[in-house]
Amino acid sequence: MATNYSLRQLRYFVAVVESGGVAQASRHLNISQPSVSVAVKELETSFGMQMFVRQRSSGMTLTPVGQRVYLHALQLLKHAREFEQRALGENDVVAGEISLACFETLAPLYAPGLIASFKERFPDVTIRLHIGAQEKILEGLRSGAYDLAICYVQGLSASIEHVALLPDLYPRAVLPKRHRLAAHASLSLSMLADDDLILLDIWPSNEYFLTLFDDAGITPRVAYRVPSIELVRGLVGQGLGFSVLVTEPPHAMTFDGQKVVTVPLTDRMIPSRTVMAWHGSAALTRLTRAFLHHCQAVIEIPAHIAPPEGYVAAPIPPGFTSRPSKAKLST
Known part of the structure; x- marks a missing residue:
């Protein structure tokens, strides 16, 4: 029937x-x-x-x-997007729909500019943007809900292909404006060992930050665990502790009108890597490949989070991330 x-x-x-x-x-x-x-x-x-x-x-x-x-529908919709992208690609047309996921702390800083600049080049493309935590992104890549994802490399499994979007980034201390160390040009984690820590409690960021303290031989005094960068900055701005962040807004003002100061850390740390990811079972189409290449060409590290000149990072240890990507690109 x-x-x-x-x-x-x-x-x-x-x-x-x-x-x-x-x-x-x-x-x-x-x-x-x-x-x-x-x-x-x-x-x-x-x-x-x-x-x-x-x-x-x-x-x-x-x-x-x-x-x-629902699971069957995700797969069918994925195949429908791929069919549309490949059919349009037969005539060298860059058009169709991309289902793009973005890690919640990266999205405000990068997604708007990347999407706007791509649509300026290819106005017939529709980009469906999905914001979420790393677990949701990984699930969506596996299920076919998302074609591509902008996320951190930490936590990606071997089935997820990825290529770097940015040079490696490094964590920095975030302090209240009136903190005793706020005027320093740089700090070590040991100098903050007796201060309360405001932890960004989103996986894999939370594990990453706590690993930094473990590597420095410090047990942090975690006063608050909160799920958003702005709430972290708000608590820091009120003098309730310090934090360590990789990505943050370019301004010093918090939502409630306080100010924070960001100071480079001198500890030799494992860097944080921002990537474009997709499920390894599928080759990139002409459309998704075009978006990936556009992002690689356009994306830039904002000046306020660029690493200090001459900084030498610790290498990423084996097993900390998934294997280097061997991208499968289809025409």
Whole structure:
């Protein structure tokens, strides 16, 4: 028996799953709520199965069969994007849709400029941007939800291909403006050993920062574990401790009007590496390859987070990252 469904219905269904509800999916898709609801209901009717449990208190939850359909839908939508990209590429046209994920701390600094400059060159390209933690990005690359991801190399598995987007970056101390060491040109972690630490508690950043202290032979006094860079800076600005960050805004002002000072660290540290990643089972298409090359050519280290002149970093140890990428590029 033939079943009628559309890619549009599958996109709306996936958006509802990933957004957590119809209202959230509607905002993400910029489509009316009734249109999203009708598409999902039509999909359930076409296949004769209930994909969601709808409850007033907890919203929409996938049924077991809905979870399986969701995974199948991700793969089908991935193949549809690849089909579109390759078909357009037959006529040397750079067009189609890219599903791009970006690690949450990197996104504000890099994603807007990269997307805007690429669309200026190729206005017929649609880039769907997804922001999330590293776990979500890895899951999305494996499932086919994302074509590409801008993230840190830490935590990538051997199945994820990647190429560097930026030279290696190095962590720096973030201090309250009135901190006793704020006027120093550089610091070592040992000079801050007795201060409270405000830890950016997002994996793999949290593991990376704590490793820096372990390597320096210091047990940090973690006062707060928080999930956002701006909240870290806000707590530091109020004098509640110091932090160590790699990526941060170019301005010294926190959201609540305080000021922080960023000081280079002299410790020989493992660098942080920003990469473009994709699942190794798929070759890049003409479109995704064009976006990757564009990002490599355009992206720059902001002056405020560039390493100090003459800094020598510790090498990345074996096993700390996945193997060097042997990128599979298709034409």
